[in-house]
Each structure stands twice: as structure tokens, then as C-alpha cells.
Amino acid sequence: MDALTAVESLAFSPDGRTLAVGWRAGLVGLWDVTRPAAARPVGEPLNLKCPGVFSRRIAFSPAEPTLAAACGDDTGTIGLWDLTDPARPDRGRTVEAGSDVYALAFSPDGRSLAAGARDSAVHLWEGADTDRPTRLGKPLKGPTQPFMSVAFSPDGSTLAAGSADHSIRLWNVTHPKTITLLGRPLTGPGSAVTDVVFSPDSRTLAAGNTDGNVDLWSLPPTRIPGAGGNVASVAFSPDGRTLAAANQNATVSLWNTADPNNPVPRGEPLAGRKEPVNAVAFSPDGRTLAAGDGGGKVTLWNTADPGRPVRLSEPLTGADGLILAVAFSPDGDTLAAAGGGLGGRIALWDVSDPAHPVPASGVSGSGGKSVLSLAFSPDGSVLAAGGDGSNGTVGLWSTEQPGARIGKKIDQPTATSTWVAFSPDGRSLATGNSRGVVTLWDSTDPHHLKKRRGKPLIVPGGSLWSVEFSPDGKTLAAGGHTDNGTIHLWNVTDPDRPTPIGQPLTVETGFVAVLAFSPDSRTLAATTDDGVATLWDLDVESSINRICAASSGALGEEEWERYVVQPPYDPPCEKS
Structure with missing residues (x-):
């Protein structure tokens, strides 16, 4: 030839x-x-x-x-x-x-x-x-x-x-x-x-x-690419059908997560400001999305129709520094935002009418240089704030008497940053610090947080950047990093005796920064420092069915003997 x-x-x-x-x-x-x-x-x-x-x-x-x-x-x-x-x-x-x-x-x-x-x-x-x-x-x-x-x-x-x-x-x-x-x-x-x-x-x-x-x-399992730069924060809408992702290119991406295994973009990313977006949160009714940015402002979007979001009012100001955390109260009437404000200021707004938000009395100084995490108690009476290493404490603040501290500070090791989360029943408060230690506190009486629930939970060789309870209250997730991003899960059905759930989840695309559960607790979203959000299907039966469908039941007896050895062959996928 x-x-x-x-x-x-x-x-x-x-x-x-x-x-x-x-x-x-x-x-x-x-x-x-x-x-x-x-x-x-x-x-x-x-x-x-x-x-x-x-x-x-x-x-x-x-x-x-x-x-x-x-x-x-x-x-x-x-x-x-x-x-x-x-x-x-x-x-x-x-x-x-x-x-x-x-x-x-x-x-x-x-x-x-x-x-x-x-x-x-x-x-x-x-x-x-x-x-x-x-x-x-x-x-x-x-x-x-x-x-x-x-x-x-x-x-x-x-x-x-x-x-x-x-x-x-x-x-x-x-x-x-x-x-x-x-x-x-x-x-x-x-x-x-x-x-x-x-x-x-x-x-x-x-x-x-x-x-x-x-x-x-x-x-x-399922990756959601950001629109540019790191994905700093994620939040599910209350119905679980939309995921918001905060992007460092000053936009917010919305994804249709009706099928969490196959998320689809909801139009082009929302562009409202010129500064990186560091935090996002949906209101309890899902009709409002708050996005806090590096310029110290919070933009509100009407998401009643998530396919056609509409920006509401002018950006909110008052946090006096870049925004690192935003949170709605359980009744949706109050919005809290904080970050790098002077003295760890926490700004509050009355958003009962999201189109016309009104500044409210906030916390003038939480004690540190910045606030990294905010969490309302389920009854809305307490606001917990986790700070940076300059603070070394977790503070609890009254929402009924704005600016009033509840109980004593929760001390943390010197020069550690801390993140906070309340359990859905309000009886436990989780604090996770940058040394990889998660502590569960009995928060039945937030004025007297003296009792620790069980022993501290340790992430070996790594630090934590996020803690989150599942909405059903059965699981606690902690995300951080070692060589790769890692997510540790614990069964906290009995918060006094938490037990690990399987091996830690690993994220090859970077260190885990923020975690968010879907409302049904079956999906966990994790952001990384490399511009990706990963969705994990935590429903065991769903995962088995998906793997079997994708593999066509390929793990036969010969492969089982080669790779599994013990126990005896037990086909994981039923033949159709």
C-alpha cells in the first residue's frame, strides 16, 4: 500500500x-x-x-x-x-x-x-x-x-x-x-x-x-462547575429543586436539582455586583435569595420563579466589611450578615417585605476581626456566630433583645477559626474548629452551654471549614482538608453517642469549604477551592440502583473472586 x-x-x-x-x-x-x-x-x-x-x-x-x-x-x-x-x-x-x-x-x-x-x-x-x-x-x-x-x-x-x-x-x-x-x-x-x-x-x-x-x-458523583473562580458557598432552596452557588467572578449560578444526579443550569449566572460572592442563602419560603459579596453588600433576588430571578431593591449595606456568612431567621423575617466587619459586626435587616428591607439593630462587635459562620436556632431566638483566630470563641446572641449576649462565650483553642450549626430540634449546637475538632453542646438551655454531648469528634490530620446537620437531624457532616478535600459523616441520632458513617468522602477537585444538605437529607453539596461544587447521593438504595444500571451488573462471580475474595459471591445487582 x-x-x-x-x-x-x-x-x-x-x-x-x-x-x-x-x-x-x-x-x-x-x-x-x-x-x-x-x-x-x-x-x-x-x-x-x-x-x-x-x-x-x-x-x-x-x-x-x-x-x-x-x-x-x-x-x-x-x-x-x-x-x-x-x-x-x-x-x-x-x-x-x-x-x-x-x-x-x-x-x-x-x-x-x-x-x-x-x-x-x-x-x-x-x-x-x-x-x-x-x-x-x-x-x-x-x-x-x-x-x-x-x-x-x-x-x-x-x-x-x-x-x-x-x-x-x-x-x-x-x-x-x-x-x-x-x-x-x-x-x-x-x-x-x-x-x-x-x-x-x-x-x-x-x-x-x-x-x-x-x-x-x-x-x-455529580459535579456542578462554577461560573468562574472558586465556588465559595452553596445553598438548596427549601423545596430542594434549586441549588444556588456563589462564584468568585461576582455571579451566582442557579441549578435545577429536581434530579440531583443530573443538575441543569437555570439560565445564565446572576450578575449584580463587581465583587466576589462569598455567601448565599434562601429564605424559608424559597422566594428570596440573599448573596453577600466581598464589597460588604448583600443583594436580594426574587426567586419565586427560579428560572427568571428578579433583583430586589438596592444592595443592603451595614456589615462594614466583606461578607462571609448570610442567614435567614426560621420565620424568614430577619436576615443576618457578617464577615470582615470591624470588631466582627453582625448586621441585621427586617426582610418581612423583601422588596423593602429595613435595617435592624445588630451586634456591634462579636469580639474578633471577622465572623466566618452564622446559625439561627430553630425557634429563631438565638443567633450563633463563629469567628476567626483573633476571636477564639463562639458567641450566642439574642434576637429578641438585639445585641444582647446569651450565656458565656464558648472558648476555642488559641488562633483557631470556628464554624457553627444548630441541630433541627435545637437541642444540640455543633462547633467545628480549624484544628479538626467538632464538639456537640447541649443547647436545650442556650444560657447554660456547659454540657458537652459525648466526646469531641476528631478529623485526623486535617482541619475543618464547615459543619452542617442534615434536616432530619440524623447526620452531622464536617468538611475540611488534608491532601484532598474530605467530608466526615457521623450518625447523631443519639447526639450523646455519635458514631462515624463509613469512610470519609473525598473530593479530588480541591479542599472542601462549605457544606449544604438538601431538604430531604438525601443529597449533600460540597464546595471546593477549585471552582467546583460536588453533589453526593447519600441514599444507599439509590446509589446501588444507579451503579447497577451503569454497570449492567458487570460484577460477576469471576470478578467477585478476583477482587472481593471474601465473603462468598453475593451479586449486588439483580438480573433483569
Whole structure:
């Protein structure tokens, strides 16, 4: 066979009726494979008109009759064709990556095209399904070696690129104009990554390596990419159908979580201010969303229709510093906000009419430089505040006599920050500090918090950044970090005898910053410092059913004996 006729790449059209064959000579042949046993060529081969004769990769759009084919030249020439009628292909415009292209991939909607190149970058174009494709931002830079493979996840939220340096990088492409890196690069035992592909549910990534092996990566159960920068805070609406995420690019993202395993964006992120958003909270009736920012202001949004939020009034002021925590009282009439205000000031507003909020008497100084956490007791009579290392205490404040302290300060170790949470029945207060110690207090009488419930709960070798009770009161979650983000769960049905629940959950995308349970207690959301929020399904039966459905009951007796050994074979998935 002549070297110029060697096949370099193959691709099926989305409907499976056409096979494209890329030859080294810079030609792409189209074959009608409607009847595979009688496949026939369709028209003349497409001529890439490459500057040289070496062609590289081809790719079909999964949504449109568009074919992309790359040359092997130094300018990275990529030709686009409209194959609505494969017998009469219509050549569109040509784009250039500026460097030799090694890989091509279309987004699931066919609107974006990604090209992995020798210049250690992924180049993107939007409008790839039109005759006017345009560059989409700056190239995504990665390692010092070329990107050999690229792939979009089927849900369209993630772009993966495998490199010759053995690593895989992931980007959040939910909002193509604000693409952000997702966590740290994935690195395995393999060699240069030559190909990457996602599973249909977007939860597993396979990577082929030059050493002949394939690495499988289990991605976090459900990831919600932020709109830009770190995701600083998350909050579920009271009906559990919406999740709000505070982004460091000064926006708030809303996600439809009616199906927590498949969250869907609710429109574009809310943009109200220019400062990073650090905290979000829904009112108890779910009709108002509060977002506190780095400029010391709180923006209120009407979320009665979460698909069409409307900003209410002018941003609230009075916290005297960046906002790190916001909380609504259980009756929804009071909003508290605090952060880096002078002396740890806590600002309060009467929001019984959210369209016309009125400042109320707050706490002029909680004793430290900043307040990191706020929590109302279930009856709304007490506001707990956890502070930074300059404070070293947890304070309880009366909402019936604004500014009045309740009981004594709860001392914490020197130079530690503290986070707080009340149990749903109000009988326990959890305090978690940055040394990794969680203490449960009997808060039946908040004026006399002397009795500790059980022994302190310890997170080995790590610190805590968040504590949260599940709405059913059965579970306490604590999030923090060691080498990776970790989430520890305890059964606190009997708060005097808490017991660990399984192994800690780990989050590969970064350190855990904030936790939030869904109203039914079945889903746990965790934010990280790498621009991702992860949703964990805590319903055991639901998890088993999902795993069995995804694996088609693949753990047979042979695999059981190889990987499980003991106990005797007990198929985890019922055969249908």
C-alpha cells in the first residue's frame, strides 16, 4: 500500500449512515454504510488542500451534519464541511490553530470545536455549526508538552485534554465564554495520554496511554462547575429543586436539582455586583435569595420563579466589611450578615417585605476581626456566630433583645477559626474548629452551654471549614482538608453517642469549604477551592440502583473472586 493512501483516522456520522475515512494524502473519503455488507463510496473524496500532504484527525459534529478535518501542517489548518447531503458536500470556512493539530472534538450541541495542538494548548471555536466559526477566548494552556487528545463530556459541562506529559486536564465549559480549570490535573501510572473518552453518564473518563494500558478515572458523583473562580458557598432552596452557588467572578449560578444526579443550569449566572460572592442563602419560603459579596453588600433576588430571578431593591449595606456568612431567621423575617466587619459586626435587616428591607439593630462587635459562620436556632431566638483566630470563641446572641449576649462565650483553642450549626430540634449546637475538632453542646438551655454531648469528634490530620446537620437531624457532616478535600459523616441520632458513617468522602477537585444538605437529607453539596461544587447521593438504595444500571451488573462471580475474595459471591445487582 502506498504511504499516501494509509488511513490516518475514521469517524462515523451521528446517524451511523456515513463513515468518513481520512487518508495520509490529505483526502477524506465518505462511505454510505447504511448496509455495512454493501458499503459504497459517496462522491469524490474531500480534498483538505493541506499545505503538505499529511492529514491528521477528523471529527463529526454529534448534533449537526458537520465534519471537521485537520491537516498536519505547522499552522494547524482545519477544514469544515456541511454534509447535509453527503453526495454534495459544501465546504465551509477554514480555521487555523496556529500549531500542528493532534486531536479534534465537537461539543455535544455541535456549536463548539476543540483542537488539541503541539503548542501545549487547546484551541476553541464557537459557531462551528455555521459558516462563520470564530475563536472562543484565548487558547487553554496546559503542560509543556503537546495535547494529544481532547473530548467533551456527554452532558456538555466538561472538556478533557490528555497530554504527552502523562496528565489529563479538565475544564468547566458549561459557560463557554467563562471557561475555568477544574481542579488539579489527573495523573496516573500510564505514559503519554493518546486518547480520552467519557462514559455516557459523564462520570467515568477512560485514558489510553502509549504504554498500551488504559486508565479509568471515576469522576466525582455529580459535579456542578462554577461560573468562574472558586465556588465559595452553596445553598438548596427549601423545596430542594434549586441549588444556588456563589462564584468568585461576582455571579451566582442557579441549578435545577429536581434530579440531583443530573443538575441543569437555570439560565445564565446572576450578575449584580463587581465583587466576589462569598455567601448565599434562601429564605424559608424559597422566594428570596440573599448573596453577600466581598464589597460588604448583600443583594436580594426574587426567586419565586427560579428560572427568571428578579433583583430586589438596592444592595443592603451595614456589615462594614466583606461578607462571609448570610442567614435567614426560621420565620424568614430577619436576615443576618457578617464577615470582615470591624470588631466582627453582625448586621441585621427586617426582610418581612423583601422588596423593602429595613435595617435592624445588630451586634456591634462579636469580639474578633471577622465572623466566618452564622446559625439561627430553630425557634429563631438565638443567633450563633463563629469567628476567626483573633476571636477564639463562639458567641450566642439574642434576637429578641438585639445585641444582647446569651450565656458565656464558648472558648476555642488559641488562633483557631470556628464554624457553627444548630441541630433541627435545637437541642444540640455543633462547633467545628480549624484544628479538626467538632464538639456537640447541649443547647436545650442556650444560657447554660456547659454540657458537652459525648466526646469531641476528631478529623485526623486535617482541619475543618464547615459543619452542617442534615434536616432530619440524623447526620452531622464536617468538611475540611488534608491532601484532598474530605467530608466526615457521623450518625447523631443519639447526639450523646455519635458514631462515624463509613469512610470519609473525598473530593479530588480541591479542599472542601462549605457544606449544604438538601431538604430531604438525601443529597449533600460540597464546595471546593477549585471552582467546583460536588453533589453526593447519600441514599444507599439509590446509589446501588444507579451503579447497577451503569454497570449492567458487570460484577460477576469471576470478578467477585478476583477482587472481593471474601465473603462468598453475593451479586449486588439483580438480573433483569
